[in-house]
Amino acid sequence: GxxxxxxxxxxxxxxxxxxxxxxxxxxxxxxxxxxxxxxGQGLEFLIYFQGNSAPDxxxxxxxxxxxxxxxxxxxxxxxxxxxxxxxxxxxxASSREGLAGGTEQFFGPGTRLTVx
Amino acid sequence: xxxxxxxxxxxxxxxxxxxxxxxxxxxxxxxxxWYRQNSGRGLxxxxxxxxxxxxxxxxxxxxxxDTSKKSSSLLITASRAADTASYFCATxxxxxxxxLYFGRGTQLTVWP
Numbered sequence: 527g528x529x530x531x532x533x534x535x536x537x538x539x540x541x542x543x544x545x546x547x548x549x550x551x552x553x554x555x556x557x558x559x560x561x562x563x564x565x566g567q568g569l570e571f572l573i574y575f576q577g578n579s580a581p582d583x584x585x586x587x588x589x590x591x592x593x594x595x596x597x598x599x600x601x602x603x604x605x606x607x608x609x610x611x612x613x614x615x616x617x618x619a620s621s622r623e624g625l626a627g628g629t630e631q632f633f634g635p636g637t638r639l640t641v642x
Numbered sequence: 643x644x645x646x647x648x649x650x651x652x653x654x655x656x657x658x659x660x661x662x663x664x665x666x667x668x669x670x671x672x673x674x675x676w677y678r679q680n681s682g683r684g685l686x687x688x689x690x691x692x693x694x695x696x697x698x699x700x701x702x703x704x705x706x707x708d709t710s711k712k713s714s715s716l717l718i719t720a721s722r723a724a725d726t727a728s729y730f731c732a733t734x735x736x737x738x739x740x741x742l743y744f745g746r747g748t749q750l751t752v753w754p
Contacts (some may be wrong), residue, residue, distance in 0.1 A: 530684075557740050568730060569685075569744040582741055617684065621740070630675065631742060633684040 529551075530634035531552045532618050538640045539608055547637045551620030558601050559621075559631060560593060562614040569617065575601060608641045616641070648731055650743045656753050661718040663748040665731030666711075672734045673745075674707055674714050675742065679728045688729075723754045 531550045539545050551558050560572040571585040575595045586592070590608075595601040605612055615638050619631040647664050655661055665674070673692045677685040691698045691707045691714070703749045704717040718725055728749050732742040 533743060561744075566746075568746040569732075569742075571741050571743070574740045576740065585741075590684075613685070619685075630687045630690060631685075632687070635684040 530618055530620055530632050531596055532634040532637050533553050533615075534637060535635065536638045536640075538642065540642050541610060542607055544604065544606045545608055545639065547605075547616050547618075547639070549601045549603070549618030549620075549634060551599060551601070551618070552632055553599075555614045555622055555632070556598065556618035558595060559619045560601070561617045561619065563617060563636075564614045572603070572616075593620045605639075608639075610641050613639055648729070648748045650748060651746070651750045652751070654751045654753065655721060657721060657723055659721055659752075661721050661750055661752070663716045663718070663724070663729050663750070665714045665745055667714075667731075667733050667743075667745075668712065669733075669735060671709075674705075674734045675712075675732045675734070676703075676705060676716050677732060677744075679747070685704045685730065703754065718750075721750075721752045725751050726750060726751050 533548045556577055558575040561569040563569050573580055573593050574582040576597050578595050590606045593603045615636040617636045618634045621629045623633045671693055673690050675690045676688040678688055679685045689703055689705050691705050693709055702719045703740050707714045728747040730744050730747045732744045734742055
């Protein structure tokens with residue numbers, strides 16, 4: 527597609543339920559990133575994929591969070607047993623490469639997660 | 643953890659005025675990038691300045707980088723109401739593959 531897409535755009539769930547968030551990066555982009563943003567805050571890094579592997583998952587806040595990427599393309603972020611503090615906008619970004627030089631990242635519109 | 647700190651946190655100006663936002667960071671970097679965010683959703687990349695550059699221009703945007711002071715500034719000239727958004731600086735470190743470190747952002751409001 528023309529840009530990074532994410533689904534769903536909004537998700538309301540009850541505390542304790544599991545949720546899956548999906549990201550479709552720009553075709554050909556080898557690097558994919560997940561961030562989250564709480565209200566009025568900056569972006570908090572969660573995980574970075576290069577191809578299908580995740581060389582940096584240091585930002586995942588707990589073992590309730592996991593992510594995978596298949597075929598070097600689509601990625602899903604799974605949050606198990608959601609808590610109210612998980613409520614945030616989850617943003618996905620992709621870039622042509624994920625080298626240490628740090629290239630421009632292209633962001634999706636985000637998924638707004640609300641845990642009741 | 644977040645890397646950059648932008649100031650001011652909020653800036654309110656009239657159309658036609660210039661807007662200057664600053665960013666400070668704590669560790670050595672490969673490059674520094676500025677992003678814009680409308681309505682709390684996806685970010686749009688504005689400009690990237692490398693650690694060996696001191697100034698860069700793109701249209702009405704001017705970015706400076708002072709690595710000795712670990713700071714950067716973003717200047718938007720002749721602002722427009724459509725420039726109203728949050729602006730974030732993000733740094734890329736040589737020691738960390740791929741990821742960017744974002745500040746908390748500056749909320750810019752441009753009044754018509």
